[in-house]
Amino acid sequence: MRTLSLSSRLALLFAGCTAVVSLLAGVLFGRASEVHFMELDQQLMNSRLAVLRSTLQGIDTLEGFTRQLPALRQDLSHQPDLAVRVRGPDGQLWFDSTTRLPTELPTTPGLASLQIDGTHYRVLNPVPDTFNGPQLTVLMDITHHQHFLQRMQHLIWMTVGLSALATALLGAWAARSGLRPLRRMSVIAASVSADSLNARLPQARMPAELADLAKAFNAMLERLDTSFQRLSAFSADIAHELRTPLSNLLTHTQVTLTRPRGIDEYREALHSNLEELQWMAQLVNDMLYLAKADHGLLTPRRELLDVGGEVDALLEFYALLAEDAQIELGRTGYGQVAGDRSMLRRALSNLLDNALRHTPAGGTIAVRLEPTAHSLLITIENTGPGIPAQQMPLLFDRFYRADPARREGSSEHAGLGLAITQSIIRAHGGHIGCESWDGLTRFVIALPFSA
Amino acid sequence: MKLLIVEDQPKTGQYLRQGLSEAGFTTELAADGITGQHLALTGDYSLLILDVMLPGRDGWQILHAVRSAGLDMPVLFLTARDAVEDRVHGLELGADDYLVKPFAFSELLARVRSLLRRGNSTPQDTCLQLADLRLDLIRRRVERNGQRIDLTAKEFALLELLLRRQGEVLPKSLIASQVWDMNFDSDTNVIEVAIRRLRLKVDDPYEDKLIHTVRGMGYVLEERAH
Numbered sequence: 001m002r003t004l005s006l007s008s009r010l011a012l013l014f015a016g017c018t019a020v021v022s023l024l025a026g027v028l029f030g031r032a033s034e035v036h037f038m039e040l041d042q043q044l045m046n047s048r049l050a051v052l053r054s055t056l057q058g059i060d061t062l063e064g065f066t067r068q069l070p071a072l073r074q075d076l077s078h079q080p081d082l083a084v085r086v087r088g089p090d091g092q093l094w095f096d097s098t099t100r101l102p103t104e105l106p107t108t109p110g111l112a113s114l115q116i117d118g119t120h121y122r123v124l125n126p127v128p129d130t131f132n133g134p135q136l137t138v139l140m141d142i143t144h145h146q147h148f149l150q151r152m153q154h155l156i157w158m159t160v161g162l163s164a165l166a167t168a169l170l171g172a173w174a175a176r177s178g179l180r181p182l183r184r185m186s187v188i189a190a191s192v193s194a195d196s197l198n199a200r201l202p203q204a205r206m207p208a209e210l211a212d213l214a215k216a217f218n219a220m221l222e223r224l225d226t227s228f229q230r231l232s233a234f235s236a237d238i239a240h241e242l243r244t245p246l247s248n249l250l251t252h253t254q255v256t257l258t259r260p261r262g263i264d265e266y267r268e269a270l271h272s273n274l275e276e277l278q279w280m281a282q283l284v285n286d287m288l289y290l291a292k293a294d295h296g297l298l299t300p301r302r303e304l305l306d307v308g309g310e311v312d313a314l315l316e317f318y319a320l321l322a323e324d325a326q327i328e329l330g331r332t333g334y335g336q337v338a339g340d341r342s343m344l345r346r347a348l349s350n351l352l353d354n355a356l357r358h359t360p361a362g363g364t365i366a367v368r369l370e371p372t373a374h375s376l377l378i379t380i381e382n383t384g385p386g387i388p389a390q391q392m393p394l395l396f397d398r399f400y401r402a403d404p405a406r407r408e409g410s411s412e413h414a415g416l417g418l419a420i421t422q423s424i425i426r427a428h429g430g431h432i433g434c435e436s437w438d439g440l441t442r443f444v445i446a447l448p449f450s451a
Numbered sequence: 452m453k454l455l456i457v458e459d460q461p462k463t464g465q466y467l468r469q470g471l472s473e474a475g476f477t478t479e480l481a482a483d484g485i486t487g488q489h490l491a492l493t494g495d496y497s498l499l500i501l502d503v504m505l506p507g508r509d510g511w512q513i514l515h516a517v518r519s520a521g522l523d524m525p526v527l528f529l530t531a532r533d534a535v536e537d538r539v540h541g542l543e544l545g546a547d548d549y550l551v552k553p554f555a556f557s558e559l560l561a562r563v564r565s566l567l568r569r570g571n572s573t574p575q576d577t578c579l580q581l582a583d584l585r586l587d588l589i590r591r592r593v594e595r596n597g598q599r600i601d602l603t604a605k606e607f608a609l610l611e612l613l614l615r616r617q618g619e620v621l622p623k624s625l626i627a628s629q630v631w632d633m634n635f636d637s638d639t640n641v642i643e644v645a646i647r648r649l650r651l652k653v654d655d656p657y658e659d660k661l662i663h664t665v666r667g668m669g670y671v672l673e674e675r676a677h
Contacts, residue, residue: 271666271667274667274668275667278555278667281553281555284553285551285553313631313632313633314633316605316631317627317631317633317641318641320605320641320644320645320648321641321644324644342634345634349633
């Protein structure tokens, strides 16, 4: 079942509240008027009772009463809304002023109400006192009071109904205008698509209650925008990166097949194709690796690693290259972490590989290990021209290369090395950063001792 | 040496078969899991190459059937998925090695040879030799044409690997893994530099070159006619 709209819900709530409040007020008012009428009646009846009693003062026999009856009738004739029952001291019925009185009447002292043939009566039995005479029960017709109360009740119900309706309508209007910022939000949210991720909610113009929501919404759009841009750049890059070797393969193969050639030429063509294919295979493998990392499928094993030893093994591996390029390699410090040996080797080798490519002859590459409270800091530092500040944020992006002109078909990395390194470090719960200024570039990895 | 290839993609199967035949192996090819399992259980093979995803029965099932039947020939898996679970699953079931597509054929060939060698362990040689090149494992000395050659530890290890597997094309990744214990896809030219250095000492001063580059595939140590 669909939930009610906020506006309808608010309108109904408003209406309900008004109805309850006005109903309560009505009930209270009704009750107060009734009490007021009762007091009025009591006063009136007490005074009438006094008149009647004065007439019947001292009478204690039926004969005496019969003598006084004309006087009583005289008294009653002035008050047509009054009825009276007279009983002797022994409780025997002496007289009813009207024949309509039922045989049973309330006899408890005080005020009571009674309905006889559709007419409402107030019944008064005097409190037992020193009065010397017959027992009197006075009844008074209060139909006009009842009519008044009934009219008032109708009025109350009408007020309740009308005010509820009015507040419902007004509430709906108020809710609609109060919720306008939300609608604006939804219009913007509805307009968001892959092409228009740059839409933002006017946060400053939002009411306080919605400002946080707007902020969160904008932040979400921001993140979506960034990752979407990266993703589309990534897809475009993949297509571009694959297109070059593919078109080389196509052209070369077609040209080779256009006419008969010598065996050496065929061999040469195959070799050339092989190079392109190997490059593509490497690219696809790297991309799959990154895709796995993106999906959280890169789960490092946790074995205790002597990072110093691992770095030494890597430095030994790269020693020949460094020697060739006249670069000095060195490590200082020790440290252990729980991590995946081959993954960390891969991460570090990408950094070393990178450093070797960017260090000029005569430079140095220094690896420093430095345990801190919770993590091991691994610093890889190389001399050479620094990385321009504007390239820093892009450094770990896929396919990012400091020099776009480099590589077309060379055996170099397709610019995925640093992205892979970052994925591996993140999979270990660590993080990697880079700082660079003229003459020095430094990558710093913080690897937590345990995940 | 008879090998069985179970691979449902016809092109891949054909090329594997051709490559392995030309490398001197007798090969049979099954294109689906059921035929593959039947052949694996009845034919007398020295090694199985199984694709994981197969029609009929998958590679795991064939492996299970083979091991249940008490056959212990080495099994090499080919898979398009580089999932850790796959690897663990395969190793638990008794697979011996594992290659993720796309792989280099030279890599496959090197692994196949390693697996086959593992089975019949020959007594450890004390001396490896090709033409006039001698490598003495006990005294850790290398001589060519009677002249002593001084090698660093890594150069010695590299030459030992080339000599032990003379005639085989060794891909760079295999060399990196065997000599430096580096098992990641390294596309640096460390191996090129190492080979160049080794050549400088072992080949350059002599008329007959023994270390050869096979473009795009790796390096091979062998005597070649001029």
